[in-house]
Amino acid sequence: MDARRRLLACGAALLAPRWARAEPAANTGPLVMANAVYPPLVNPAGHASGAGCDIDIAREALRRGGFDGAVELQLVPWKRALFMLQHGTADFTTTANFSAERDRFLRWSTPYRAGVRYQFYTRKGSPLRLARLEDLRGRRLALSAGFIYPQAVLLATGTPAEYGRSVADAVRLVERGRAEVALVSALAGTWEIRQAGMGDALDRQPLEFFNAEPTFMAFSQASPRADAALAAMNAGIASLQRDGSIARLERRYVR
Numbered sequence: 001m002d003a004r005r006r007l008l009a010c011g012a013a014l015l016a017p018r019w020a021r022a023e024p025a026a027n028t029g030p031l032v033m034a035n036a037v038y039p040p041l042v043n044p045a046g047h048a049s050g051a052g053c054d055i056d057i058a059r060e061a062l063r064r065g066g067f068d069g070a071v072e073l074q075l076v077p078w079k080r081a082l083f084m085l086q087h088g089t090a091d092f093t094t095t096a097n098f099s100a101e102r103d104r105f106l107r108w109s110t111p112y113r114a115g116v117r118y119q120f121y122t123r124k125g126s127p128l129r130l131a132r133l134e135d136l137r138g139r140r141l142a143l144s145a146g147f148i149y150p151q152a153v154l155l156a157t158g159t160p161a162e163y164g165r166s167v168a169d170a171v172r173l174v175e176r177g178r179a180e181v182a183l184v185s186a187l188a189g190t191w192e193i194r195q196a197g198m199g200d201a202l203d204r205q206p207l208e209f210f211n212a213e214p215t216f217m218a219f220s221q222a223s224p225r226a227d228a229a230l231a232a233m234n235a236g237i238a239s240l241q242r243d244g245s246i247a248r249l250e251r252r253y254v255r
Contacts (some may be wrong), residue, residue: 029070030069030070030071030072031062031067031069031070031071031072031091031092031225031229032072032074032084032089032090032091032092033055033058033071033072033073033074033090033091033092033093033094034074034076034080034081034084034085034089034090034092034093035055035073035074035075035076035081035093035094035095036075036076036077036078036080036081037075038052038095038188039052039188039191039192039195040052040053040187040188040191040253040254041053041054041055041094041095041187041188042054042055042075042094042095043055044075045075049252049253050252050253051073052253053187053249053250053252053253053254054094054095055073055094056249056252057094057112057237057240057246057249058071058092058094058217058233059071060236060240060245060249061112061217061232061233061235061236061237061239061240062229062232062233062236063236064235064236064239064240065231065232065233065234065235065236065237065239066232066235067228067229067232067233067236074090081093082102084220085105085106085218085219085220085222086105086220086222087222088220088221088222088223088224090220090223091219091220091223091225091226091229092217092218092219092220092223092226092229092230092233093217093218094217095215096108096215096216096217096218097213097214097215097216098214098216102218105220105221105222106218106219106220106221107218107219107220107221107226107227107230108216108217108218108219109216109217109218109219109230109233109234109237110216110233110234110237110238111214111215111216112215112216112217112237112240112241112246113214113215113246114212114214115210115211115212115213115214115215116185116186116187116210116211116213117185117186117187117208117209117210117211118149118150118153118183118184118185118186118189118208118209118210118211119183119184119185119186119189119190119204119205119208120181120182120183120204120205120207120208120209121171121174121181121182121184121193121202121203121204121205122174122180122181122182122202122203122205123174123175123177123180123201123202123203124200124201124202124203125203126180126203128180128181128205129205129206130181130205130206130207131205131206131207132207133152133153133156133207133209134156135207136153136156136157136181136207137156137157137158138157138158138159139157139159139180139181140157140159140160140161140162140178140179140180140181141153141154141157141159141161141162141179141180141181141182141183142161142162142163142164142170142171142173142174142178142179142180142181142182142183143161143162143163143164143170143183144163144164144165144166144167144169144170144184144189145163145164145165149183150209150211152209152211153183153209161179162178162179166192167182167184167188167189167192167193167196168192168193168196168198170182170183170184171184171193171196171198171201171202174202175198175201181205182202186208186254187250187253187254190254191253191254194254217230217233217237219233
């Protein structure tokens, strides 16, 4: 019976996808970057605009930091990417925020983005003018379900928000009059509005809100190459920050 169990276990392991096999990445071969699609930070494979600004930042930072090996990008759901990093089947990821739970199995780079800048959109021709958070009082926000928004903004309205399934759906709520103001991140939200061809139907308000939540590259503690790759990444991020290249790489995707 034990022999049969071992045989079945071996067969199951062979049939399991590579990411699910808890075998740390080898010390040779390409550095494995596991990531979830989140345009324009991480774009779907083969996207016309490029791999995504955070993928470009990671590759350029490694190059400037002296890493001369290949980097293999694997696009998977975010929970799967975290599983791979925890078990060492991937070496690193981009676009990560710190948490105590993740700190158990990740090493963190120098932050390459200090936080998220939010913008506010109203229907084209609306008389509403937003310059301060106080101007949001009593206004109904349109938000995208599944995203976490700054509490300071949500509390400023004093009014329940309306939710769409995506940024584009949230903007449609503004177009249809079910909400007055669409709240989006300056990178991902603005990109989605433009991809959906909705920019001409909206006015961007003067008000912006910066939420200080640093963004990191995160490396697997189970990866035998994490220390060297992390050192190269940190040196490269410092170089990119000194000459303004991070903003330049972001502008390739959101102008």
